[in-house]
Structures are given as structure tokens and as C-alpha cells.
Amino acid sequence: MRKIRKFSAPEPSMRRLPTYLHVLTRLLRENRLYVSCTFIANELYLDPTxxxxxxxxxxxxxxxxxxxSVQELIDKIKAFLGWDVQRDAILVGVGNLGTxxxxYQRFRLYGLNIVTAFDKDPRRIxxxxxxxxxxxxxxxxxxILRKKIDIGIITVGEEAAQEVADLMVQGFIKGIWNFAPKTLIVPDDVIVENVQLSVSLGVLTSKMKLFETEKDTV
Amino acid sequence: MRKIRKFSAPEPSMRRLPTYLHVLTRLLRENRLYVSCTFIANELYLDPTxxxxxxxxxxxxxxxxxxxSVQELIDKIKAFLGWDVQRDAILVGVGNLGTxxxxYQRFRLYGLNIVTAFDKDPRRIxxxxxxxxxxxxxxxxxxILRKKIDIGIITVGEEAAQEVADLMVQGFIKGIWNFAPKTLIVPDDVIVENVQLSVSLGVLTSKMKLFETEKDTV
DNA sequence: CTCCAATAGAGAATTAATTCACGAATAATA
DNA sequence: TATTATTCGTGAATTAATTCTCTATTGGAG
Structure with a gap:
């Protein structure tokens, strides 16, 4: 029986895999051939299981x-993350973040190949x-139609984000990496991943706040 | 009975709050006074409960x-996230991301006030x-000792990250926003929030891959 | 060759998070 | 004024994720 409509991996696990990869590439540099879960878990303060x-x-x-095997593990994780194939991408919105x-050269390692960028500001074009x-x-x-573009990166402001997403969808893009603070409306077969720095900042500051009030009241 | 040692809010919830705030500020601009959970849930494709x-x-x-009340909700969420107070921050590593x-002006809205930046490259200093x-x-x-700095932002490479974190800890920083792909070792009373773009890219590409293989096999 | 310690793997138990179900409150409407 | 539809709030049920427990395997030490 195959699962329909739901991607078959726990998202928390998916989010940890790139971190493992990071430890592993370091170990590879150090010429280690094998690694145990216990070792990785200790490095990252996680549970070995x-x-x-x-x-x-x-x-x-x-x-x-x-x-x-360190090398095999690296290969398997990369394959699982879809980082074993090159994907062409375009980026729209060459502001601070877009730039x-x-x-960010490292993206090449993850198979992301940004072929062209777009902007509406004549000074940047x-x-x-x-x-x-x-x-x-x-x-x-x-x-986007001429070249076969897989991924669209949206780094425009929230007001233009949906418009840009629509253009990408019309160009048969498969995935959108959205940095605009806006929930995009796209067809079911387009995958959207949102990145919002404010989310992460919120986790930090709210933990700081909870921690401060905890200290006060204990 | 107070909870000790564990921050008393589910992290998934904390991560959703900034998104609600975004919808709410839009509604405030549109002069809406009240909003229901159902409305917010529909906007963000979430469950109302x-x-x-x-x-x-x-x-x-x-x-x-x-x-x-839209206004009250905005205030309460900001307070919960710790965005109702200004916090002074420093940033170390003025590369592409640091710049x-x-x-990113918006951070001011979240109470983050970057007072000074640091780098080791003389061309930037x-x-x-x-x-x-x-x-x-x-x-x-x-x-860091002279001014009362709450938050340290690390945007240096992975090789220098721990060193920078150590300096921050010595300066009695309370929270570290770490963009380097490195697990930092800090005392218990310093809160670290890691941001790794590769994590988000991994979620996108692995979902794309799972989706593609799913289509092939169904 | 035998024993020991470390580790993978798998299933059970636990904990956390999400979703469901229902009662109570309230504004709008007839 | 009574009725109705909407929505909050809460506790229960469900589902997802994590952690625990145990067994089997394997390399190294004695």
C-alpha cells in the first residue's frame, strides 16, 4: 500500500538530516571511515535512537x-534530500537577501544552480x-519556459510575492523557495517551502523572555 | 507548580505565532477590529482549533x-514573543548574509536593535x-561589556563560529542567533537559536524528490 | 576459541502535538 | 423576546514523534 497525497517522511527528521551531513563532511575531512549514531548524537546533543x-x-x-560508513552515509543522505542531482533555479528580487x-556558493553543493535572477528595478537590471x-x-x-527551471526563489516583498509565484506556476516550476512573509496560493503539484527569519527570531526572543521570567519567579 | 528547566511552550506553536502576526497586521491596515480563529486558519491553511x-x-x-480584538491580539503575541521590548544586539561577520x-529594517519592528557590527577583514572594518x-x-x-548587549548574531563561517560564541558568552550575552552551520557549545543560561538555510532547502528538495517518485510509481 | 563491550535494529511505551466533539456565550435576526 | 448561527474554550481522542527496552551481530581482548 502506497501513501497518497502525504509525503512519507516526518518533517522533524528531514530537518535534522542536513545537520548530520554537516558533521559527516567534517569527519570525512578528518579521514574517518566509520561513525556510530552515538557519536553523531553526542556531537549534536540528540538521542542516539x-x-x-x-x-x-x-x-x-x-x-x-x-x-x-561515513562516505556511504553522506551519499545516502544527499540522495534522500534530493541533493544528488543538479536543479536549475531562478531568483526573483535582488534586494539585500536576494543578493x-x-x-552563497555553498548551494552548489546541494545541487542548487541559480541560472538567472530577475528584478523590476531598472538600476539592478x-x-x-x-x-x-x-x-x-x-x-x-x-x-522559465525556454530553459527547464525546477526551482523558483522568491525574495521580493510581500506585496509582489503572489504575483511572482503565479508567473512561476505558469512556467511549470516544481518547487518554490519563498522568503516573502506571505502564504502563497499555488496548485497542489507545486511544493512551497517558506523561510521567515522572523520565525526564528521569535523562537529566540520568546525563549529568552520565558527564561527571564522563570528565573524571576523560581 | 512551576516547570523547571523546560520552556513552557510547544515549539511548533511558537513558530506559528509570527505568521499569525503577519496576517493580523494586514487586517489592522484594513481597519478590521475583530478576527476569528476560523478566519486566520483559512488564510494560512491551518486547523481552527x-x-x-x-x-x-x-x-x-x-x-x-x-x-x-485584532489590536489586542497583536499586542499579546508581540508580548509573548518578547517583541514588546527593545533588545540591543551585535552582529559578527559582515559577509553577504550579515550585510x-x-x-533588514523590519527587525526593528521585532525589537531587535543591531547597534554595532564586527568583522576581522580590514577591508570591511x-x-x-x-x-x-x-x-x-x-x-x-x-x-559588549560596556553597552548592555542582549543578543549576538553570528554570521561568520563555521570555523570561527565557536570562537565568536565564546567571546559573546564572556560578554554575558543572553541569546545567540546563529547562522553558522555549527553546533555551538555554550552554558545553560545562554539561549541559542540556529538558522540554517540548507535545512529549509533540504525540506524543499526532498519533498520535490518524494513527490516525483510518488508520481512515477502510482 | 571464548568472552566482552559496543552498536545496529526493531518493536513497545511514552510523550507531545494535533484534531475532534461538545457545551456555553453572544450578536444578529425574525 | 425567542431563535439561530457563529465562535470561543476545554477536555477527550487521535495521531505523530520521541524515547525506552531488548535482541542479535560483530570486532577486539584475553
């Missing part, structure tokens, strides 16, 4: 008393930022 | 048949970026 179950999602098989993303051409957003519909 | 339980965390009391954060002075990281220990 939790790490083991997360890793099992990737299909890796470990050896008792030895652990997992920072264009300059027809420039090259970190080796990526910035075009007028008017040229988006044409380009 | 979930929204209600989340909002209850802030201590808000609603009127049956009417809902909640983008300095330029003694400049002003988006109105924030960039100093040599050597001046950090002094400044």
Missing part, C-alpha cells in the same frame, strides 16, 4: 559494533551579481 | 460569535553599512 531512526530513512544499513543568496545575470522580470515567463 | 490553542498561549480571551541582515558601524572583532569584548 533518534539519530538511528532518522538515518534509517535514507536506507543506510550499519554494522553492529562499527557503525555506518546574499546569489553569493542588466547587471551581473556574483556571476549571475539580472534581467527584467518581464523576461521571466519566456526564460 | 490549532490556531485557537496557539493564541491561548498568549493569554488572549476572545468573545464568542465575534472573535478576538543583508543589517539592511571602520565602514558603516546601513547605518551600522563595523568594527574590528578585537573591540568586541570591550564593547
Amino acid at each position: 533518534q539519530v538511528r531512526k532518522d538515518l534509517a530513512l535514507t536506507g543506510i544499513v550499519g554494522k553492529p559494533r562499527v557503525g555506518y 546574499a543568496l546569489l553569493g 542588466d547587471k551581473t551579481i556574483f556571476g549571475v545575470d539580472v534581467l527584467s522580470v518581464e523576461k521571466l515567463p519566456n526564460l | 490549532q490556531v485557537r490553542k496557539d493564541l491561548a498561549l498568549t493569554g488572549i480571551v476572545g468573545k464568542p460569535r465575534v472573535g478576538y 543583508a541582515l543589517l539592511g 571602520d565602514k558603516t553599512i546601513f547605518g551600522v558601524d563595523v568594527l574590528s572583532v578585537e573591540k568586541l569584548p570591550n564593547l
Whole structure:
């Protein structure tokens, strides 16, 4: 029996996998061949069983008393995350954040290849930022159809976000990485992942607040 | 009985609150006085009861048949998130991401006041970026003690992150917003919130992959 | 060769989070 | 004024996620 309509992996696990990958690449640099769940768990302050179950999602098989092959684990995690294939992407909105993303070389390691950027501000158009051409957003519909673009990155303000998303959907994009603080309306077969820095800041400051009031009242 | 050692709010709820705030500020602009959970839930594709339980965390009391006061709800959520007080912050690492954060005006709305930035690259030092002075990281220990800094933002590479965190801890910082892909070791009374863009990208690409393979096999 | 310690793996138990179900309150309407 | 529809609030039920427990395997030490 296959599951329909629901992606078959716990999201908390998915969110931990890139962190494991990070520890693993360090271990690879240090020429370690094998690693145990216990080791990874200690590094990241997690429960070893939790790490083991997360890793099992990737299909890796470990050896008792030895652990997992570091290299194989890296490959399996990358494959699970979909980082074993290159995906072409476009970025719309070359403001501060958009520019920072264009300059973030590491994304290449994750298979993300930003081929073109777009903006509506004439001062930004027809420039090259970190080796990526910035075009007028008017040229988006044409380009997105011509090249086979998988991923759209939205770094415009909240007021323009839906409009940009619509253009992307019309261009048969498969996934949208949305940095605008706006819930996008898209068809079911387009996957949206929202990033909002305010969410993370809120977790930090609310924990700080709870912690402060706790200290006061204990 | 008070809870000890564990922060008394479900993290998933905390992560949703800023999103509610976003809807609410839009409603305030549109001069709406009241809003129901059902309305918010529909906007964000969530379950109304979930929204209600989340909002209850802030201590808000609603009127049956009417809902909640938009203004009061905004105030309560901000208070819960700790966004009702200004907190002074420093930022270390004025690269692409650090620069983008300095330029992100919206943080002021969340009570985050970045007073000074630091870098070790002489080409960046003694400049002003988006109105924030960039100093040599050597001046950090002094400044952090002199001014009362609550929050440290780490936007350096993974190799320098722990070192920077140590300096912050010595300066009696209360919270660290860590953008480096590195698990920081800090005392119990310092709160760390990690942001890793790769995590979010991983969720997007792995969902895309699962979705693609699902379509193939159904 | 035998024993020991470390670890994977899998299922059970527990805990956390979400969703359901229902009673009470309230404003609008007839 | 009585009725109705809407919504809050809360406790129960369900589902998801984490943690615990136990067994089997394996490499290394004696």
C-alpha cells in the first residue's frame, strides 16, 4: 500500500538530516571511515535512537559494533534530500537577501544552480551579481519556459510575492523557495517551502523572555 | 507548580505565532477590529482549533460569535514573543548574509536593535553599512561589556563560529542567533537559536524528490 | 576459541502535538 | 423576546514523534 497525497517522511527528521551531513563532511575531512549514531548524537546533543531512526530513512544499513560508513552515509543522505542531482533555479528580487543568496556558493553543493535572477528595478537590471545575470522580470515567463527551471526563489516583498509565484506556476516550476512573509496560493503539484527569519527570531526572543521570567519567579 | 528547566511552550506553536502576526497586521491596515480563529486558519491553511490553542498561549480571551480584538491580539503575541521590548544586539561577520541582515529594517519592528557590527577583514572594518558601524572583532569584548548587549548574531563561517560564541558568552550575552552551520557549545543560561538555510532547502528538495517518485510509481 | 563491550535494529511505551466533539456565550435576526 | 448561527474554550481522542527496552551481530581482548 502506497501513501497518497502525504509525503512519507516526518518533517522533524528531514530537518535534522542536513545537520548530520554537516558533521559527516567534517569527519570525512578528518579521514574517518566509520561513525556510530552515538557519536553523531553526542556531537549534536540528540538521542542516539533518534539519530538511528532518522538515518534509517535514507536506507543506510550499519554494522553492529562499527557503525555506518561515513562516505556511504553522506551519499545516502544527499540522495534522500534530493541533493544528488543538479536543479536549475531562478531568483526573483535582488534586494539585500536576494543578493546574499546569489553569493552563497555553498548551494552548489546541494545541487542548487541559480541560472538567472530577475528584478523590476531598472538600476539592478542588466547587471551581473556574483556571476549571475539580472534581467527584467518581464523576461521571466519566456526564460522559465525556454530553459527547464525546477526551482523558483522568491525574495521580493510581500506585496509582489503572489504575483511572482503565479508567473512561476505558469512556467511549470516544481518547487518554490519563498522568503516573502506571505502564504502563497499555488496548485497542489507545486511544493512551497517558506523561510521567515522572523520565525526564528521569535523562537529566540520568546525563549529568552520565558527564561527571564522563570528565573524571576523560581 | 512551576516547570523547571523546560520552556513552557510547544515549539511548533511558537513558530506559528509570527505568521499569525503577519496576517493580523494586514487586517489592522484594513481597519478590521475583530478576527476569528476560523478566519486566520483559512488564510494560512491551518486547523481552527490549532490556531485557537496557539493564541491561548498568549493569554488572549476572545468573545464568542465575534472573535478576538485584532489590536489586542497583536499586542499579546508581540508580548509573548518578547517583541514588546527593545533588545540591543551585535552582529559578527559582515559577509553577504550579515550585510543583508543589517539592511533588514523590519527587525526593528521585532525589537531587535543591531547597534554595532564586527568583522576581522580590514577591508570591511571602520565602514558603516546601513547605518551600522563595523568594527574590528578585537573591540568586541570591550564593547559588549560596556553597552548592555542582549543578543549576538553570528554570521561568520563555521570555523570561527565557536570562537565568536565564546567571546559573546564572556560578554554575558543572553541569546545567540546563529547562522553558522555549527553546533555551538555554550552554558545553560545562554539561549541559542540556529538558522540554517540548507535545512529549509533540504525540506524543499526532498519533498520535490518524494513527490516525483510518488508520481512515477502510482 | 571464548568472552566482552559496543552498536545496529526493531518493536513497545511514552510523550507531545494535533484534531475532534461538545457545551456555553453572544450578536444578529425574525 | 425567542431563535439561530457563529465562535470561543476545554477536555477527550487521535495521531505523530520521541524515547525506552531488548535482541542479535560483530570486532577486539584475553
